[in-house]
Amino acid sequence: MNRIDVNKYIVSKKVDLDTWPLVKSMIKEWGLARQHIDSYNHFIERGIKEVIEEQKSFTIQTPFGEIKYEIEDVKIGEPEVTDFYGNTIKVTPSICRLRGLSYSASIKVTFVRYRNGQREYTHEELEIGKIPVMLKSKKCRLYGKSREELISLGEDPDDPGGYFIINGSERCIVALEDLASNSILTKIEKSGTTNLYTAKILSVRGSLRTQVVVTLKKNDITVTVPFIKVPISFSLLMKALGFENEQEIAKAVSSKPEILDVIGPSLEKWAGILTSDEAITYIGNRAAYGQTKEQRYRKVLIIMDKYLFPHVGIGPGYRRRKGYLLGEMVRRVAELYLGWRKQDDRDHYANKRLRLAGPLLSQILAKALKQFLKDLRYQVERYYAEGGTRISLQALARPSKITNRLNSAMATGTWSQRTTGVTQILDRTNFLSTLSHLRRVQSPLSRTRPQFEARELHASHLGRICPVESPEGQNIGLVKNLALSALVSREYPADLILERIRDLGLIDIEEADDETRENGAKVFLNGDLVGFITNPEEFVNILRELRRRSEETNIPPDLGIVILHDNDPLIQTEIYIESSGARVLRPLIVVKNGKPLLNKEHIRLVREGVLTFSQLVKKGIIELIDAFEEYNTYIAFSSKELTKEHTHLELSPYLFLGVTASIIPFAEHNQSPRNSYEAAMAKQALGIPYINSKYRVDSRGHLLVYPQLPIVQTKAMEILGINDRPVGQNLVIAILSYGSYNMEDAVVINKAAVERGMLRSLYFRTYTAEVRRYAGGLEDRLGIPTPDVKNYAGEQMYRHLDEDGLARIGSKVKKNEVLVGRTSPPRFMEEFRRITYGTLKRRDSSIALEQFNAYVDRIVLTVGKEGELLVYVKTREDRIPELGDKLASRHGQKGVIGLLAPPEDLPYTADGIVPDLIINPHAFPSRMTVGQFLESIAGKFGALGGRFIDGTSFVSFNYDELAEMLGKLGFEPMGTEVMYDGHTGRRLKAHVFIGIVYYQKLHHMVADKIHARARGSVTLLTRQPTEGRSRGGGLRIGDMEKDTFVAYGASAVIKERLLESSDKTTILVCKDCGMEGYYNPRTKKYVCPVHGEDAALVPITVAYAFKLLLDELRSLLIYPRIKVKEVI
């Protein structure tokens, strides 16, 4: 349609090498939720199979012999839902959102049956459960669809995908920032006065996660092995792993005399144990204490082969490889002890991985599968025990085990008892907040402990994590967001890489001679020590060249290649090759001989759409570098500073910002925290969250009526889609004090502008009613309730309803008026069936409006999961800016409306321009948001010249340039103007800074918060007033408030607030014993529980909470007494 092409009218500053088209191509090609979709696709293609490979069979003993069932083939179906009537229906995301269903596909497997080891036959395909489908993943119905197709499916064509739909609500997995698995991390731990030197590996393979810690103590080196409670001595474990003698163990560590001195005592200590068997038995005595000898021995073998370093391999064949890795860990600990090596930086992004949908779903699926197989095995066993012959797994399997487990984990975000909050409801406040939510990264560290280092910005965050966007308060620095340039690596099979590096001259670890061991470079592939290389520099260069020609060589561009020469000559060169997923990469331009490989021709081709970003990556012109490999790079910020030593050139200076931070114009002129505040506030701004609202029934949603493109643009806005779904309006802002109505961050806004539609928004709220059928032919009924119904609210309340019980569309509804007329059968019907006292009336269970005023916007009828009728009534409320609504510019300058001033009272310029909003000048000196001034001038220029201005941080105009531009249009260059007082017409003495600033309306509105109470409901237990607006609660006089009354001596106020208007009660107390008595109305006598009917009871006035306390004390067998005395 007639969408304005911003690019046509934008005024940008000329830059030397404008890489903008590349960035645009990158995001257009890969989308903004790529990391989620990639991870999920990997899970669908390989992850599921790996999980099933881990536990795919069960064996049972039957009269016919040993029978084994094994899963042979795994398939994932299409997104489907089995409805209440047992029909399988193909679903689209839109259907799931409307009907409250889960968007999931079935996992289908084929079981093969073996008898006594002989393959018998293959069972038919069996559904073992349903797995949630990520939107826009390969399994999703939206995958690869064009815009028109997406629209016809009821989707927003620009929706990023990357989230799930569980029971009708959109939930996204927040990436967990984990410590890198499979790599050695050394640490010096201080315990008291002595230092403990440790090396740790978190070994992960599929859903197996185990940890091995090597600790250097005074005269021993111990290893903490999974499932063995006591630490095992290093040399003992090495012997168990098949290293024959001390010399061989030492060789696996190092041949350096200093290191041998460190490990010597430990080796000597266990020299008495000679063979592998002896060592295994010794360990077995500690691992499986109290079991039979055979069991002990077997357990150690299982631990060694499966749970010790599973990433190296599973099975007895890997024992020696594991030993070498263990040796490497010991060497590092020794080097750490000797001071040759520093401890690893845990906050460095090289040591971080993002745990995304794939591994997280694997984890849950593995647990669920275990349960499922256990159950199936039990069912099959029972079937045979009962004498069954022809077995049907279909009838015995219970796929709901897996379905429910996955569904409930996704719905609640509870992965295990400790890890909660993994999934969150997708933020749909505006489009920006959705994008930001999908790019969020959460650190699993506890938020209560200080952990300052973990919260700080680290140099390795550059280009990966946004330095600006993080919440304030307890989560600061722990919740982060990906930068625009950040990419997450995809996993690539390690064995294929191993093959390639063998070809390049890798010497296998077992075959290496002493010379190579001593002087060659160690090669680690995904944390596993695979061998040595004699020509490290050359090897790395060749490998990198191969990676740069990934199209021909098939070596993925995500591969990380690092060579580390330590400053200390005693430390061997190490080469790390990483093909693992979940590393955060960033694109850089490759530089050779001081010249970037990227030239203007490339950029032109990309702009014209001939070349794509990924092609540039495949050609090796742009390289994806992980935080570890950055150790080997020398990156220039701009092409001007390039020298021969440089290896890379930064792609763009503004890409290190995240989604929300990159909408701030002139951000580099602001004080840094202000940008953080804005990054948080942009997520609360009203705008257009989605354009398929017709096909959605969100319980709450806002919509800005006249959203505008910001005159002052940033480059990121276009690719983020903010220009299609803006979040504010361009207002004329004067910086001026106005009466006292804009003190303390209040703002004065122009009443006429509001009446013309400025910052007007709509608030949608959907009310849901279910119409169910119950046992015994009872059912809910829609209709206008009749007066004989219990809880009948009165005729007036049902006035909007039609005969069908639904409010007319377009009717204006007031608070407590009914939207859906519904009656339900009496409660406890079944129990009372035989008792016929009184009449059991149907009760009114109508849904009424909770807001003050709303219009009925739309009614949707559909059928839910359990076959119930779902009625959605979407109501609409006009939200015209009013006193107290919250507004904010894009520079962390928030404020509430303090006055709606009539236009004739507002100051005006010689041209007759009246400001839309007046902000107080005191908002600026201490906050130093100079960016807002620049935006104001740029916005003024843009509005006057009919242009958009590019205000992208770091590459935009400076003040002098903006001033000159404005001056040419006949305005004072510094953005000020002479203004006249609207009340008197006299000139204001000072020149007023006036310009155009993009303002956001935030979703904190008075209409949602206004609340007062005179009398009202009380809580049942304490008889004190209820709490909270929704329950019509009171405003609490807390202890601080009470203290002010005490200080003032206003005792009557205290008594009135805390007793009279709260929980005043009269109780009867026995004069003699002090116990609480009561009045017996039947005998008309006052009774004391101790002294009986003749006791002397006196009424006293207390707070009900106090009476409650007495009751509770009595229940604890404490005997509180109230002594009563006559005081004249």
Place this chain on the structure above:
Amino acid sequence: MRKISSKLIMKDERQITMLVKGVPVTIMNSVRRAAISLVPTIAIDKVYVFENTSVMNDQMLAHRLGLIPLNTPKNKYKTKEEHDCEGECPECTVYLYLKAEAMDDHVIVKSGDITSDDPDVYPIYSDIEIVRLAPGQKIELTMSARMGRGWEHAKWSPVTVAVVRGEPKVRIFHNKCDLCGECVKVCPKNILKIREDKLIVTDIYKCTTCMLCVDSCPKEAIKVDIDENNSLIYMESVGSLKAEDILVSAFDEIIRKMKEFTKAVKGE
């Protein structure tokens, strides 16, 4: 009492600029204020929706319709205060109609599509976009327009721009001026010129008294002041009334108020 002399600087249908000498801005400002908030015009006030299947909801549609400037015939319709009626009567209300349907293609409903009972009350601009209808969508509305004033709602305000300010005065001391031209360069409105070895002001009414020339002059040869005893008035109409009528009407409104006040003083 100072003599009042008025000079019409510029006038057309929509705009008027006058210099009123002898009337201080503080007095003249009340005319400006009256023009914004007191001069009555006609605008759509109520919308009866018979059908609206467009994506725009009824309230938004009504709001947009209300803001469309309508031609206000002189002395034809009465304001609320001028007569007593139960809401709508032929003396104060005009009915307008809008009916549109998109058949095969998208249709943009414009203000020109509005029909009126009174040929004198019509949308001044016919190309104001009201709503876009997709194929199959339809609107059918009846609107009632009535007289109102700007203080009630901005839609009744007849002016877009209303300015009253003092008369700018630029004094050049030719004896001090060395014709360096700094002030000419710096003046944003370009009203300073050097002609025949003399610095002159070309269009004094454009001067905003921004003082940039004063600040730039090294010889202090230029002085800018504003004379707030003389008023410069500039008004621009939204179109519902002629600019000159707005001004006259504003005076009338002030006089009406004065009369009411006089009555009150006399105790009538």
